[in-house]
Amino acid sequence: MRVTIDSDNCIGSGQCALTASSVFTQDDDGFGMVRPGREDGAGDPLVREAVRACPVQAIAIEED
Ligand code: SF4
Numbered sequence: 001m002r003v004t005i006d007s008d009n010c011i012g013s014g015q016c017a018l019t020a021s022s023v024f025t026q027d028d029d030g031f032g033m034v035r036p037g038r039e040d041g042a043g044d045p046l047v048r049e050a051v052r053a054c055p056v057q058a059i060a061i062e063e064d
Pocket residue numbers: 005009010011012013014015016017030031032033053054055056057058059
């Protein structure tokens with residue numbers, strides 16, 4: 001499973017980085033991003049919580 005952020009939808013609320021900081025961080029402009037090399041982190045329960053926490057549903061988990 002891979003986790004991705006739709007940067008066109010992200011509003012930079014920061015919830016993802018707060019909820020699952022091992023997988024998400026914020027870029028220099030405050031927008032959410034998946035930490036380099038952590039695209040495979042979708043199995044982390046906190047990532048699923050971050051999906052729910054994102055106010056604009058910008059985080060997607062893709063099944064392999
Ligand atoms: S929670 Fe959603 S809107 Fe907020 S920074 Fe993360 S991806 Fe962007």
